Amino acid sequence: MQSENIVGKENMSDILDMVTVSTSPHARSKDTVAIIMYCVLLAILPTSLAGVYFFGIKALIIILIGTLGAVATEALVQPLLGQKISIMDGSAAVTGLLLALTLPPTTPWWMVLVGAAIAIIIGKLIYGGLGNNPFNPALIGRVVLLVSWPVQLTRWQKPVFLFSKTIDTITTASPLGILKDKGAAHIANIRLLDLFLGNRAGCIGEVSVLLILLGLGYLIWKGYVTWHIPVCCLGTVFLFSGIFWLINPAQYANPLFHLFSGGLMFGACFMATDMVTSPITTKGMMIFGAGAGLITIIIRLFGGYPEGISFAILFMNAVCPLIDKYTMPKGFGRA
Amino acid sequence: MKLKTFLGGIHPPGNKRLSEGKRIEAIPLPQKVYIPLVQHIGAPCEAKVEIGQKVKKGELLADSQAFVSAPVHASLSGSVIEIKNYPHAGGNQVKTIIIESDGLDEWVKEPQNGQNPLKLSPDEIKQKIRQAGIVGLGGAAFPSHVKLSPPKEKKIDAVILNGVECEPYLTADHQLMMEKPADIVKGLQIIMRALGVKQGYIGIEANKPDAVQAMQEATKEDSHIEVVGLKVKYPQGAEKQLIKAVLDREVPPPPGLPMDVGAVIQNVGTAYAIYEALSSGKPLIERVVTITGKGIKKPKNLSLRIGTLFSEVIDYCGGLTGEVGKILMGGPMMGLAQYTTQVPVIKGTSGILILPKGESPPTKAGRCINCGMCVRACPMKLIPSILGTYCERDLLDEAEEAQVLNCIECGSCVYVCPAKRHLVQIIKYGKSAILAKKREQKNKS
Ligand code: SF4
Ligand code: SF4
Numbered sequence: 001m002q003s004e005n006i007v008g009k010e011n012m013s014d015i016l017d018m019v020t021v022s023t024s025p026h027a028r029s030k031d032t033v034a035i036i037m038y039c040v041l042l043a044i045l046p047t048s049l050a051g052v053y054f055f056g057i058k059a060l061i062i063i064l065i066g067t068l069g070a071v072a073t074e075a076l077v078q079p080l081l082g083q084k085i086s087i088m089d090g091s092a093a094v095t096g097l098l099l100a101l102t103l104p105p106t107t108p109w110w111m112v113l114v115g116a117a118i119a120i121i122i123g124k125l126i127y128g129g130l131g132n133n134p135f136n137p138a139l140i141g142r143v144v145l146l147v148s149w150p151v152q153l154t155r156w157q158k159p160v161f162l163f164s165k166t167i168d169t170i171t172t173a174s175p176l177g178i179l180k181d182k183g184a185a186h187i188a189n190i191r192l193l194d195l196f197l198g199n200r201a202g203c204i205g206e207v208s209v210l211l212i213l214l215g216l217g218y219l220i221w222k223g224y225v226t227w228h229i230p231v232c233c234l235g236t237v238f239l240f241s242g243i244f245w246l247i248n249p250a251q252y253a254n255p256l257f258h259l260f261s262g263g264l265m266f267g268a269c270f271m272a273t274d275m276v277t278s279p280i281t282t283k284g285m286m287i288f289g290a291g292a293g294l295i296t297i298i299i300r301l302f303g304g305y306p307e308g309i310s311f312a313i314l315f316m317n318a319v320c321p322l323i324d325k326y327t328m329p330k331g332f333g334r335a
Numbered sequence: 336m337k338l339k340t341f342l343g344g345i346h347p348p349g350n351k352r353l354s355e356g357k358r359i360e361a362i363p364l365p366q367k368v369y370i371p372l373v374q375h376i377g378a379p380c381e382a383k384v385e386i387g388q389k390v391k392k393g394e395l396l397a398d399s400q401a402f403v404s405a406p407v408h409a410s411l412s413g414s415v416i417e418i419k420n421y422p423h424a425g426g427n428q429v430k431t432i433i434i435e436s437d438g439l440d441e442w443v444k445e446p447q448n449g450q451n452p453l454k455l456s457p458d459e460i461k462q463k464i465r466q467a468g469i470v471g472l473g474g475a476a477f478p479s480h481v482k483l484s485p486p487k488e489k490k491i492d493a494v495i496l497n498g499v500e501c502e503p504y505l506t507a508d509h510q511l512m513m514e515k516p517a518d519i520v521k522g523l524q525i526i527m528r529a530l531g532v533k534q535g536y537i538g539i540e541a542n543k544p545d546a547v548q549a550m551q552e553a554t555k556e557d558s559h560i561e562v563v564g565l566k567v568k569y570p571q572g573a574e575k576q577l578i579k580a581v582l583d584r585e586v587p588p589p590p591g592l593p594m595d596v597g598a599v600i601q602n603v604g605t606a607y608a609i610y611e612a613l614s615s616g617k618p619l620i621e622r623v624v625t626i627t628g629k630g631i632k633k634p635k636n637l638s639l640r641i642g643t644l645f646s647e648v649i650d651y652c653g654g655l656t657g658e659v660g661k662i663l664m665g666g667p668m669m670g671l672a673q674y675t676t677q678v679p680v681i682k683g684t685s686g687i688l689i690l691p692k693g694e695s696p697p698t699k700a701g702r703c704i705n706c707g708m709c710v711r712a713c714p715m716k717l718i719p720s721i722l723g724t725y726c727e728r729d730l731l732d733e734a735e736e737a738q739v740l741n742c743i744e745c746g747s748c749v750y751v752c753p754a755k756r757h758l759v760q761i762i763k764y765g766k767s768a769i770l771a772k773k774r775e776q777k778n779k780s
Contacts (some may be wrong), residue, residue, distance in 0.1 A: 018663055019659050019660065019661060019672075019673070020660055020661050020672065020695070021661075021672040021673070021674045022661075022672055023672070023759070023760050023763065024669045024672075024673070024684060024744075024746050024759070025667060025668045025669065025749050025750055026661055026663060026666075026667040026668070026670060026672065026690065026695040026700060027347050027348075027667040027668060027744030027750060027756065027757065028695075028749065028750055028752075029345075029347070029750055029751050029753075031708070031751065032755070033701060033704055033752040033753050035753070036704075036706065036753050116773055118344060128495050129702070130702065130704060131705065131754075132701040132702070133702045134556055149689075151636050155474065165405055211527065223708070223711075224706065224708075226707075226711070244586065246661075246752060269394065272662075275704055275706040275707065276704055276705050278705075279703075279707075280705055280707045280718060280720060280721075281707075281710065281718065282711075283709075284614060285707075298565050328718065328737065329717070329718070330716070330717045330738075331495055331588060331713040331714045331716050331717055331738035331741050332579075332585055332586075332587040332588070332714070332717075332741060333575070333587040333588050333591060333741070334585075334587065334588060334738075
């Protein structure tokens, strides 16, 4: 606005060339979508590094292929779909990294690439991009791989440790696999502390409960994620597995074993909390978390698979709009 | 002291240091004052003076028959040189009486100290408040006598003085509490008498411990007044949030008002103006204004005559530091952006904020990522992201169903949104469209 033309111009104290005239507010926080995504990356970094520590260079390669593959897919495919390339917002990298961390360290590199491409294209871009996707893209990638190559996706190996001399891959069963196939008696010698720290067979990023919780704590501290989903999810699993364990400890594993094994902790902390695909209301988040936990424990206890967190979260993603709809707050002053 | 508060809200940088603790100064008499006939919510005033007429300080310039209105008075002595449409901080042009000073600054009636307003009857108090042209000085500018005249069926049991000043940058109320605590308390006692209320509160955010202390000191004698320390959080000073924090009562959605839950809120500045007017007969012709921001050389707290141009105030404060981004009347969260500095200070001007270029750049709105940060920030327990989407798509019925009319336009949702959506902007549009539709329907039936 040229202030020269203003009516009643008298004693102009200053030259105002171009002032911005807009409605309030005139202050905004520094948070952007990209900053949030980079913080998520930072939050999953510790558990990623743990994966490399436990499973060696192979794990690192899978992580790099997953992350870069997702970013490259987005950069290549978005122009074809007439979308603006949005790799700088960091969300493709998050998807790729999350996917890589949910794969066994023995996954062939090309499979990782296929998974990353599916996660980005089918999981996100065909819906129009970030914010429109109903399902967690990384989980879409993982589940497609799991049903296409079930054998490779459930082949576990013993931790090798990054700097140890052994190069042989010793395949083994995962703790949950042992529980499913052989029963609770056979998990008696698995130490909870090993599970908590990550010294066990499993997917690359899911092994260290400690570092997963550290990452979650960081996101909660930043205010990007709240406690509701993870606490309700883990709490439900704890509660139900605890009930069965109390009824028959010979047949069922103890609740802490359930919390610390499989992909539950990783899923509850980093997958179920995905903003785009989880409820926006606080009450909704609690229902979502509890639902995911319930489905997981039902699959674990009675289903055909040893682990169920991926399916559980995807199912809850699907009903998320419904949950939101029925948990709308009444608003201030409408008790 | 356990700090009280409400659910939701945000923590923008306070930026109060710039002007905090600076004593309230008067500026040299302006040569001209520009006194708009609308400085309040309600019916506009009609001019009672003519061009060429000589007026004195405190003389009635304009008034209205309407109940919801407040008269305006000359803020200096001189002659009326023009009555014309002139830019107003609200954004429109408004009929304005322009007075040229005669340099004498003579009162039409010299203020007389030593009257005891607490001897007046409630009706006399209200009448005098109206005559003095007092409106809410916190920014909303609602005529004070109207707030003090609730319908009989509404039982009022608490008066809360708002000393929260939760808008970043502003320090006028803070400084006033430091300099005039006793007068503010007397103002509160007058308000309580006018309403026949026994219990008074003064709500102050915990970032002003000195003001809390000063007010506690000033209320020592009166056991019916409690100073309430509040958590530092925006919008703690919004009426509904203040009532929630102090009394733990929720004002129902519009047309619900604070009096529906038995509360009346007045700003501390208003209480001071009420005391001044009733103890000495001084109408509201000046007020305390914070002039601040990184765009002004010497931020200050000033006592300004109503009608003083922003430009004059800016000059007095040493001018601008450089390129200006925004000139606001009020704070950064709810302030009104100005396109010129040639607008006058009005009764509702709590601050003049100069933001340098770059502090409040235009932002490009992105797509919602459903992060829920707006939901957690909303002090009205709404879902701003969904309200925004409804309003964008003109789904007015859905928006109304989702309580859009309950939005207080505080801007918290916009502040936190990482996608930089223009939520309040579109919600304001939606609200006005719904209200327009309602008016139309009412006219038809
Ligand atoms: S502007 Fe309205 S919707 Fe946004 S936070 Fe404030 S009350 Fe809630
Ligand atoms: S803060 Fe912005 S991005 Fe997040 S849910 Fe609200 S509108 Fe969407």
